[in-house]
Every structure is written in structure tokens, then in C-alpha cells.
Amino acid sequence: MKNLTEEQLYAQLQTLTTNILDLDEEAISQIQVRLDSLTKPQGSLGQLEHLAKQLGGIQRTSNPKIQKKVVLLMAGDHGVVEEGVSAFPQEVTPQMVYNIISGGAAINVLARQAGAEVVCTDVGVAFPLEGNIIHKRVADGTRNMAKGPAMSRHEALQALLVGAEVAEEKIRAGYNLLATGDLGIGNTTPSSAIVALYTKSPLEEVVGRGTGIDDAGLAKKRQAIQDAFNINQPNIHDPLDVLSKVGGLEIAAIAGSILQAAASRVPIVIDGFISTAGALIAAKIAPKSIAFMIPSHGSVEPGHRKALASLGLDPVLNLNMRLGEGTGAAITFYIVESALHILQEMSTFADAGVSEKSQ
């Protein structure tokens, strides 16, 4: 992919987005009829009923099924860390990749519980990496967005298509429930920038403490984002401009995996703040991709719920988490499966001899 020109990459992205179509309303209607025949007050299972319909609409069937589940964890580094925006040193990115390879990170634990696989892709870590990950590095981290564009447009397109490619490989191998995940010291900074731009929010409202910076660090983080806006002047009407100037390589790959999931008609669970920044980019590139997104948790990051709301997504989990890696999404897999169990296994009013509503 590195040999392709910007025009060739853009044509690939165009093909991908052209394949993103609407949900199947006929399947959704059939599932609604079935849900209303089950022994419960109509609509009383709330989001579980919504999820059952969403899955049917995506899979174009009144009897959606989940085969295999995978968390697509995208790793990248961020030049902006030189502004002092993170509580952890940048070396933690590769260290955490190795922790994930050896199965000891939070996402390994939660994916194992969910019966899901984790695949980690190096989209742009700044240190040499070897071992059992997908090696698709576009650059050795982004450049410092406070001093110029984080990436070239060419790099942003490459990273987007890395995400799409990884998702496509997994979908071809039979995975039909995906989740996004992120890893990268400093990545709440570009994510906050993207969220601020698309929710039109002042930085005080959407820039948080990430992994736990102190007040001085928080001030530096806001300043770095303000500097990035001033020097780069990102154009919110051009998502590739936003992504390349104030985004991240792993954020681009997350957006790409979402677009591929939507094009392949596979649901994708959106993890926390960084993943939602990726989802915002995906939604701006192809608004129809939103219908293929499943929200997971509401993060502690102050901009997260606002960003989800701007996509019309309401998180199902309220766990005050702020870890990333796909941890909230992995827990959500269970709830998606709950929705399908309900659809498939509950008895109907007629079968059970239960009286229906009287008024």
C-alpha cells in the first residue's frame, strides 16, 4: 500500500464508502413483530431490543447470528507527547504492545472472558517492534501537531486503509462482530482535538486528564491543541484534513476499520474516547456508517458522551472507565449476545398462554 499514490488510495476509500448502504428495514420490521410477540411488555427490554433489530438490519435477516468476535486494536505514537501532554513516557506504547502479545493486558483478560480474539496492529508506533502482531506501520509515530500537521494526507489515507484491510481480513475469516481498540501514549490529545472540532466545543469542556495528568499537564495539553488549531487551521468540512492535521495513525486505522465493517455489513462496537474520535472521522467520511456502530461505555473523559451524542449513540455501560484498548467494547460483546439470546429463546404470548396487554 505504501507504493500507491494519494490518488490511488483515495480511489480505494471511495470504493469502500460507496459500498456502505442502509440497514435492511424489512428485516428490522420482521424482528419488531417477533419482539412484540414475546412474553414481556412491548419495548420493555429497551436497548436489547434495539440491538436485536440493528443486527438484523445489518445482516439483512430476521434471525441474525454472531459467529466469531474480535477486538481490532490499533497502536500508534504521537509526536505531540513532546509538549508534555501525557502522564506516561512514550516507551509505554511498545511495552504495552508486548504486554498484549503476552496476554497480560486488561483487553486480553476481558476478551478472553468474552470468548473474543484480540489482534494488535502496529499502524505507527515510534519504536522497533517484533512479535505476534500485524505489522503495517505507516510512520514511526505522528509529528508534533502543535508545530505542524501530525501526518501528510497520504499517510492518513494509508493508515485509514490499513484499518480497513485488517478488518476485511478478519471478516473474510468469519468474524462477524468487531470492536475497535486503541493503544498509544498521548492519544487523548488528538482525540480531544477531533471531538472539539466536530462537537464545536470549547477545549475546557472536552480536554481531560487522559491516563492521569496533573493540572500543569492539563494546561499544556489544552495549549498544545490550541496551538495545533492555530498553526494547522483544520477544515472541518474535510475529514481527511482534520485527521491528517490533528489526528493519529491509530485513530485513522480505527476509522478505516469502521468503514470496512459497514461496507461488509458487520456490526462494530465502538470503545471509548479515542475510538469515538475515529468513529467521528468515519461518520464524516460516510454518514451511513453510523448505523453499523454499536456504542459501548461512557468514558470518564469529559468529551466522550458529547461525542457519542453527536453521533446519536447512547452508551450501554456506565463504568467510569478510561483505559482504552477496547476494554469497554469487549464487555459490550456480552450485551450484544444477550440481545440475540432474547430474540431467539424467549417464548411468545401464544406459546406460553400469557394474556396480552388489556388497555
Added chain:
Amino acid sequence: MKNLTEEQLYAQLQTLTTNILDLDEEAISQIQVRLDSLTKPQGSLGQLEHLAKQLGGIQRTSNPKIQKKVVLLMAGDHGVVEEGVSAFPQEVTPQMVYNIISGGAAINVLARQAGAEVVCTDVGVAFPLEGNIIHKRVADGTRNMAKGPAMSRHEALQALLVGAEVAEEKIRAGYNLLATGDLGIGNTTPSSAIVALYTKSPLEEVVGRGTGIDDAGLAKKRQAIQDAFNINQPNIHDPLDVLSKVGGLEIAAIAGSILQAAASRVPIVIDGFISTAGALIAAKIAPKSIAFMIPSHGSVEPGHRKALASLGLDPVLNLNMRLGEGTGAAITFYIVESALHILQEMSTFADAGVSEKSQ
């Protein structure tokens, strides 16, 4: 138990509440140290970390474990349905009990997914019932609280102790994670009454549509509760007075199962609105029982989140559900297990060679 006098029953309740002690702070501290050594920013797993500590504090160990899980579903009928407060006829209570016996209700499906058992207890259904349930009927439903006390104080005590007895049997059989569940047409009406009293809220704020009544039904429901307050004058400083005058038999049993769980040092997941009314009664009888409660979901019922907040509980699930039966609690079992997987399986900074926070 029916042969015991009110004084004898009260003495049993006193013994139960005397056995409810504080969480083990030493175990909680040990778990905090362990959590802070794991490869994640401190506190970044939010409620999962809280749950791990709560379980350790309850079980008095730095290595809490879950053996078997059970949903204690309490069924009862409500005389107040003659005021037209419910969208479903009262016959649905026994019909749904049979649906649960045959495994087709929502709670069966979700408990099966969670690897949990469901036991249904007839605390006070108004129709004859046979089959594989626990038969401990105190009365054939409550009386119409809009016209007088729903129960005698003697009946309320009996129903409380039925709940305690059922919980104790299960705990003795090795179940060490419990959940509350309710079944009973009309039971959002007494629950709303209890919530209004203890959260000192106007009825407009805490009386909702239950299984789905229309505007006329909602007006009748509010009026019935107002009438019940006027005629019964429940004393909020005496939880048994509130429970007997405007409560329900299954609500009493839920409160009793919570008190028994706390006395036996077993965590209990609180389901939705009706269960939370039971939790309020338990908390008023023995405030220390709150530490043994695990919140599950925030219901659509308008008073639910307010009632949870008054107990200091923040729901982990946001599913817009309003079904009861223990459905939200059964899903929460999975999240409780997530917390223990994290505690037991994640690698530490030292083991994984990951650098710690730099500022």
C-alpha cells in the same frame, strides 16, 4: 413461620440485622495495592476496580471468588390493581410464573447466558399455583392499599423472613453471588409509593408507566398512591410500617433476601425499580446492608435513578429496560465476573516490564 407471633418474627429479624457488619477494610486495602500494580493507569477501570474491592471487603479476602450464581425471583400480587393501575390483567402473574417454570421468560434466557440459576418463590400470588417453585405464600396477594393497609405488620414480617430464608438456603448450597428479581402485576405502584416516601419526591416525579399504562391509567396510579398515603399515613421512620401499609409481599421478600445476603456476607445484585424499593426498605432496617448491594441497571421508571442515588448506588448498565424479573441483575453478573478476572489475571508493571507514570 406462619405459626410464629409477631414478636417472635421481629426477634428473628433483629438477629438477622445484628449480624450485618462492615466490609473488611484490610482486604479492600490489599486489593487496592494489587489493582495499582496492574498494567493500567491507576483507577482507570473505574467500577470494575470498585467491584473487585467490594467483593473482597464482603468476602474478607484479597482474592474473592464467585462459585455459583442465582436470581431470587419473588412473586406476589397487589390488591391495588382494582384501582386500574396496570396495563396487564392480574392473571398474568401466575401465567408468568408458569412461563418462568418452563424456561421461556426473559430472566430464564439471561440467567442461562450468565450461567446462573433462577428460583421463583410464591410469596403472595393471588391465584392457585403448583409446580417447580418455592411455595411460601404468606397471603393471596396484598389488600388494596388505596383503601387501607396492604398487609398487616405480621404479614410484612413473614414475607421479609421468607426472603431471608430462601436466600439462606441458597447460600448454604454454595451460591455466593445473588440477585434480586420481582414478578407481580401492579408492583410498580407500591414501589413508587416507597420511593416517593424515602426520596421525599412529589408523585409526578417518581410514578411512571410501569408495563405501559396510558395517561388515564397513570392518573389513576398517582391517585391510588395519594389515597394510600392519605388513608394509611405511613411513618417513614418505621420501615415495617411503610412496607406493610404501602408495600408488597414480594417487595418485603426482596428486602429480606438482601438482609440475609448482607448477614451472610454475600454480595447481592439489585435489579430494577421494584428491587430498589426492596433495597430501600432493607437499607432503612439495616443501613450497613447497603455495602453488600451491587447496582445493576438504570430503569426507564422515572423514580429509579433517584432511588438508587439515595442509596449511593450508581447503575453500571444503561439499557432503558423496564421488565423486572431480575433481567438487569442477571446481565450484571457478567460485569461482576469481569472485575474478578481483572484482579486475578492482569499482569503487573513489574512482571510485564512496563514503565510507570512519570509525573
